[in-house]
Amino acid sequence: MSDSNRLRLSHVREVTLGTTPVTPRMRKARLKGETLRFAPVFVSSEEIRDDRMNSDPIKVNEMNDGPINGELSWPPHGSPFSDWLESLFANTWVNTPYRDNDGVADSVITAMTGTTDVVTCLTGAAFVAGQIAQFSGFATGANNGIFKCTTGHATSPVFLGAGFVTEAAPAAAARIKVVGFQGASGDLVAVADGITSTLLDFTTLGLTVGQWIKIGGTASGDRLATAACNGWARVIAIAAAKLTLDNLPTGWTTDAGTGKTLKVFFGDTLKNGLLTISQTIERGFMDQGVPTYIAQRGMTVDQGVFNFVKEQIATWTLTFAGLTGTQDTTSLDASPDAATTNAIMAAAVNVGRIAENGTIVGGPNFIESVTLTIKNNLRMIGGIRSDGLVGAEDIGKGSFDVTAAMGTYFGSNALMAKLFAGTATNINLRIAKNSQAMIWAVPRLTYTDGQTNATAKNTDTKLPLTGMASLDTLTNAHALLDRLEYFEV
Known part of the structure; x- marks a missing residue:
């Protein structure tokens, strides 16, 4: 059996x-x-036999x-x-940009440099300044977390301020995945129908019309002061200085984002x-x-x-x-x-x-x-x-x-x-x-x-x-x- x-x-x-x-x-x-x-699939023969057999x-x-x-x-x-x-x-x-050693150490992500907070990796979709990425599977605990890209690049992006510890040969489980973007202090502002920015160019971040975003992080400094402005919304238009949104959180209103380094999360899309x-x-x-x-x-x-x-x-x-x-x-x-x-x-x-x-x-x-x-x-x-x-x-x-x-x-x-x-x-x-x-x-x-x-x-x-x-x-x-x-x- x-x-x-x-x-x-x-x-x-x-x-x-x-x-x-x-x-x-x-x-x-x-x-x-x-x-x-x-x-x-079988079929039966239609032959006629005088012994009545098949x-x-x-x-x-x-x-x-x-x-x-x-x-x-x-x-x-x-x-x-x-x-x-x-x-x-x-x-x-x-997919948002990612690099993954996928079971083979030092294969795609080949170095983490602590003195400069630079990642060395094989080429692929470029990481962009302003994007935030999740680092996981690295041997050194300090190298795992959510970090903001400060200088974009396909093979040597910089995450200045992350405080990386040097890893010359990142582990087999090492993975970097873009999970959103983050503005400079006070740059991202909630307006009646979306989010505006002066410094961050929304058209560079890999967003698409129809995509969902999650506004606001866990830390108070990463979320808007108005509680109702932190939540889920859908992107309906993308311009350099503005994301136009619908399906806004209940109670959405304006918020200047004063003193906030707002985090906004997004992911992969399929249609x-x-x-x-x-x-x-x-x-x-x-x-x-x-x-x-x-x-x-x-x-x-x-x-x-x-x-x-x-x-x-x-x-x-x-x-x-x-x-x-x-x-x-x-x-x-x-x-x-x-x-x-x-x-x-x-x-x-x-x-x-x-x-x-x-x-x-x-x-x-x-x-x-x-x-x-x-x-x-x-x-x-x-x-x-x-x-x-x-x-x-x-x-x-x-x-x-x-x-x-x-x-x-x-x-x-x-x-x-x-x-x-x-x-x-x-x-x-x-x-x-x-x-x-x-x-x-x-x-x-x-x-x-x-x-x-x-x-x-x-x-x-x-x-x-x-x-x-x-x-x-x-x-x-x-x-x-x-x-x-x-x-x-």
């Missing part, structure tokens, strides 16, 4: 659709179940598809879940695109005397369902469609990288905000559940293969369909009125834990279905609503996802 508790599911991203990279570096995936299908069934194809489901946790870049989200959105993350992003997924049944490994190639995410239900763990189900597969007793990678360990998130407890049309949804129309469904409408393109393999040869993409289903209490006709009027609106949902956050957004949504009934005595009257996304001209998107690797409450 084989025990489900001994399943090892690992993943590697493909460069060419349906082709596993040579000597792949596999990574273990986190999941709570899977019903992936790698199965042959010829052997004939194999004509193989099927590679099916869902994987799991519990929501923050997805580090390069992890299976992060790659699967890219496959679902048919686009790549727009729907046109790419086909595939992976090879391998299942290993590790309790067998000689484990069986099933590898499925060209696996592309067709549909994603994300459930946020009160008093429940936030969950996801991703359904894949793929090209070819194999089963063997030899793994593609006998020692895949360990799975991520970021904390599992729960609805209600970890959901910091659900907003509709820019306003937090509360009484009397409380929300008890939100389900986001994203579908790529993939289709398998088959042919008579000449490579000796069986299965589809290519994948076609249809429309990028996004629906949002909300379970609401029928406390007023505010939401029902929008349903009947066909009024376009939007929703966003923020979930956060351990100073990491994800913000899901449908920037333009029209309710298309909803009905309220008094189903029985002694029950609450509810209004379940379903909405469909359409093109939002501000963000040029149907769905948006932000992930902040670090922010301060």
Whole structure:
């Protein structure tokens, strides 16, 4: 027998659709179940025999598809879940600058110089003056923390005032990741519709329209004096001297920022695109005397369902469609990288905000559940293969369909009125834990279905609503996802 508790599911991203990279570096995936299908397709012969017998069934194809489901946790870049989200959105993350030794000491980050607070690293997206970065995994404790870049550079940025201790060969776990920006004392000012600056050029920081920011740090000197001006907001326009914002915190007002070195946090962004992003997924049944490994190639995410239900763990189900597969007793990678360990998130407890049309949804129309469904409408393109393999040869993409289903209490006709009027609106949902956050957004949504009934005595009257996304001209998107690797409450 084989025990489900001994399943090892690992993943590697493909460069060419349906082709596993040579000597792949596999990574273990986190999941709570899977019903992936790698199965042959047979047909019966139509030959007529005078003995009323049948010829052997004939194999004509193989099927590679099916869902994987799991519990929501923050997805580090390069992890299976992060790659699967890219496959679902048919686009790549727009990442803030980072450097990561990724398990090999002195490989990408090659020196920390204490006398000058200079980092030496391999080239990549440049660090920019004014950005703040999280340093982690360094051998010397003083080199771990949040530090402001004072001189930007791709290979030798300066973080003057950080007080680094020299490390000639930074550790294998060493990582630097931009998590926001910080103004000089008194430079960042809260105005009626955003933040202005005299010294800091907002257009240089890597911000994008539609992105979410967290205004204010933990220390009193890093947050605005007006409490209501510290919180989450969405960027709707970026100019050198001004960030224009909407979805502003309740009670937002003006604040001169006098004496404050305001911190503002932001992260990576993902929105729907046109790419086909595939992976090879391998299942290993590790309790067998000689484990069986099933590898499925060209696996592309067709549909994603994300459930946020009160008093429940936030969950996801991703359904894949793929090209070819194999089963063997030899793994593609006998020692895949360990799975991520970021904390599992729960609805209600970890959901910091659900907003509709820019306003937090509360009484009397409380929300008890939100389900986001994203579908790529993939289709398998088959042919008579000449490579000796069986299965589809290519994948076609249809429309990028996004629906949002909300379970609401029928406390007023505010939401029902929008349903009947066909009024376009939007929703966003923020979930956060351990100073990491994800913000899901449908920037333009029209309710298309909803009905309220008094189903029985002694029950609450509810209004379940379903909405469909359409093109939002501000963000040029149907769905948006932000992930902040670090922010301060």
